[in-house]
Amino acid sequence: VILLKESGHLQKLTMEAKASPNRGRSPTSSPSASSMTQIRMIVISVTCAIVVSVVNNAIITKSLLSNDHWSSSGDRSYDTPQNNPETWKKLTKDQHINTFWWPSPEEYGGILGKIHDFQNPSDCSAASAKFFVWRSKSDNENDTRGLTAWAHAASSHMLHALTDADQPEAGHRILINDDKLFPMAKGCEHGPETRECYFEPLTNCKLSDVDDYETADPKSTKIKILSKPDEEYDRSVRTLYTSDSIWFRKVKDMYSWTGLGFNSQHSTIHMTAASLAYYFRVKPWLRKEIDERLRRNIPLDLNPQRTIGVPIRRSDKCRRHAIEGSAPGEMECPPLEEYLKKVKEFLEFDPRIENVIVTSEDKSACEEFLEILNKELPSLRVIQNIGDVQQGTGSGSKLEAYTEGSSNAQVVASALTSLHMHMRARYFVLTSKSTWTSTIAVMARVYGFASEVIVFDIGPNKNTFAHLARRGCA
Secondary structure (H helix, E strand, C coil): HHHHHHHHHHHHHHHHHCCCCCCCCCCCCCCCHHHHHHHHHHHHHHHHHHHHHHHHHHHHHHHHHHHHEEECCCCCCCCCCCCCCCHHCCCHHHCCCCCCCCCCHHCCCCHHHEEEEEEEECCCCCCCEEEEEECCCCCHHHHHHHHHHHHHHHHHHHHHHHHHHHHHHCCCCEEECCCHHHHHHHCCCCCCCCCCCCCCCCCCCCCCHHCCCCCCCCCCCCCCCCCCCCCCCCCCCCEEEEECCCCCCCCCCCCHHHCCCCCCCCHHHHHHHHHHHHCCEEEHHHHHHHHHHHHHHHHCCCCCCHHEEEECCCCHEEEECCCCCCCCEEEECCCHHHHCCCCHHHHCCCCCCCEEEEEHHHHHHHHHHHHHHHHHHCEEEECCCCCCCCCCCCCCCHHHHHHHCCHHHHHHHHHHHHHHHCCCCCCEEEECCCCCHHHHHHHHHCCCCCCCEEEEEECCCCCCCCHHHHHHHC
C-alpha cells in the first residue's frame, strides 16, 4: 500500500522539481530544494516498508516450516494422520493432492458410513446378531487371486450379508472373514498372516462371536455351510458360512437394506465403490508407506482435470503367458500402440491435458510405453510410481518369488500406491477385463480428485464390472 501511494506522490514531486525555476534563489529557499527533500523522505519511507515486508515474510515462512505445513523443497508436507489426526481430518480432498487420502466411513458418511454402522454393532453377542463367515479356499495357500479380485469378492459377499441374499426383511448379517492364511500376507511383519496384515478388520466382531462349525453339534440349527454360492438356506440360521468357492452370490436388489427404496432407482456404481472403499481401508503402517510414496511421486502442482491415467495390465493377464505359478491368461492384450492412439485422441479432445500417469506390474511393458511416449509426445509430463516393485504378475499366491529381494508387503504397497495415484486422473486408457484396472476406473469415478471421468476401454474382453468402468452405470 505504501509503495502504491508514494510512487504517485514521488512522480508528482519529481515533475515539480524539474519544472521549478531556481535562477537567483538560494538552494534552501527554492521550491526545487523543498521538493527534493520530500523525495528523499519518501525514498527512506519506501525502503523501510520493503525491509519490514521482507522480515515479515521470513518470519511467516519460518513459522510454516516449523509447523510442517510446507517442506523446504517446496513440496507440501502436512502432518501425518498418526502425528496429528485432528489437523489431518480438517484438510479437504484437494489439499491431499500429493498425500494420502481415502474416504473415511466416519467422516464421509453416505453408503460407506451405512456399511460401517451395519458391520460394527454395539453388541456382537446380541441374540439378534447374525453372521456371514467368508471362508478361504481349502487350498488357500495357492489361491492366485490378486488384490482387487479379493476386494470384488468381498464386495459381493458384503451385499449378500447386508441383504441376507435379497431378503432384508429377515434382517442383515455381519460379514466376517476367517483367520486362515491370506496368500499375499505370507511373512507379514505388521500383524497376522491374514488380510488384517494390510487392511482394517471388516467388523468389530470376533470369530469367537460366531458359531464354530468345527466344534458345533452336527445337528445344530444355528449353523449352515453353503455348498455353492447360490444355495438357498433358512434365514433364521444365526451363522452362515460361504462355500469354499472363489465365487459369490449375485444380489438382485443391492439397495434394499438401506431403506432407500428399490434398486432400480439408484446407481450400482456408488454401492460398488462404497463397498470397495470399505474393504481397502489400510492399516496405519501401510497408510504411512503409501503417503511417503505419493509425496515422492505426485507433483504438488498436478491438476487432476488435466491428467490421463494409463494403468497397463499385462504379464499374466495375457493369454499364452509363461509365468509359472500365476493365474492363466484371460485376454488378448492389446499392443502398446493402442494405448498411445487413445492418449493422442484424448489430447485432441482436450488440448489442456498436461500430465499422464503410467503404471504397470509389467516392467518391460511399462518401460517400452514410456519410450514411445517420450518419442511421440515429448511435451507431456510423465508421472511414474517411483520405487514400484513391478513384480511381473497380478497373481497373489507367490508375489515374493517373482522379484528378488522384495517382500509381499513391498509389492502390496507398490500396487496400492499405483491405485491411489490414478485417483488423481480424469481420463483413462485401460482394459476393463482386468478387475485391477476396472477398480481404478470405478474408484476414480466416485471418489477421485477429478470430475467428469472418461474411460477408453481398449480391451476386446470384459468382466462383471467392466460396464461400471466403461460407462459408470449398468
